[in-house]
Amino acid sequence: MAKQNHRRRVITTRKSPKKSSTKTLKKKLVQIAIVVFSILIFFGIVYHYRNGLAYYFSFKTDKLLDKAAREKHISDVRNYQVLEKKGNKATGFDVSEYQEDIEWKEVKTLDDDYELSFVFIRATVGKDRLDKKFNENWRKAKENHFIRGAYHYYRPDENSLEQAELFIKTVQLQKGDLPPVLDIERLSENQSMERLKIGLKRWLTMVEAHYKMKPIIYTGERYYDDFLKKEFSDYLFWIANYNFYREKMDEDWLFWQFTEKASISGIKGNVDVNIFNGDVEQLRFITKE
The missing domain is CATH 3.20.20.80 (Glycosidases)
Incomplete structure (x- = not known):
């Protein structure tokens, strides 16, 4: 009986360009959300401590611009x-x-x-x-x-x-x-x-x-x-x-x-x-x- 050569068909699954771009978009949105949330927290803390920070860095004009007044x-x-x-x-x-x-x-x-x-x-x-x-x-x-x-x-x-x-x-x-x-x-x-x-x-x-x-x-x-x-x-x-x-x-x-x-x-x-x-x-x- 003659041998028959069988060729295997290799099926390659290609990712859909649409699905790949959607996943990348979601990842970027999450990263953006984290950055925005961190910025909001930072500015929230700065606002909460605004008087203390102004005092500390000598931005209160009534007395703290004078170096001698900051000694205490x-x-x-x-x-x-x-x-x-x-x-x-x-x-x-x-x-x-x-x-x-x-x-x-x-x-x-x-x-x-x-x-x-x-x-x-x-x-x-x-x-x-x-x-x-x-x-x-x-x-x-x-x-x-x-x-x-x-x-x-x-x-x-x-x-x-x-x-x-x-x-x-x-x-x-x-x-x-x-x-x-x-x-x-x-x-x-x-x-x-x-x-x-x-x-x-x-x-x-x-x-x-x-x-x-x-x-x-x-x-x-x-x-x-x-x-x-x-x-x-x-x-x-x-x-x-x-x-x-x-x-x-x-x-x-x-x-x-x-x-x-x-x-x-x-x-x-x-x-x-x-x-x-x-x-x-x-x-x-x-x-x-």
Whole structure:
């Protein structure tokens, strides 16, 4: 039988020019949409922070074109935005030995616009350490008419009663002074959270009994939410939160430390700045009688 040669027919499928162009068009439209959306977000952010940006880049013609008038400016755009929205809430700051020698007579306002009404001063650390500048800062704050308050930096793995005794021995509150403050920022390395909370309560109880004033607790927002908010709900809180997108304080915060990077005339380097959840008269209402 003779062999027959069979030729295979190779069928080539060609893409339709119409389908290919449609796919390319869709891809380009998606890319354009992403670009447009990004531009809208960018300009939205710029518009939202327009006053702060103008302030930061010295476009406000009333004072900021003068270089000398910018020396006291707040470096962060967000800080300016927060201060613009605070209304009549009192503004203050906090210091420790890390600010070194403070020219207290020069410490009055933030950029001549925001009066500084109060100051918190670190007094003690743990069970055995005094802040090197406390006595000087405490005295000069009073001499320069600031509403002053003292705080203790709590070390979780040291005896709570010894820490309270050191604070009581160091700080003599007078009429017009703010309640004592317990600064808790760290977790314990050697004990459970429950034991740490017991120590905090012992410190608070002992200090309150001595001064006849309920202490304020200072901490970060996450620490507050995770560990303290429920069990210490009968205390008032001073919360640290530097989140760029937060521009207002929660109603249940007594004080809000909204930045650690402000500039204040008379103080070297960065300074923590705080807002009280009320005006100056309301602030005086919680001071020692």
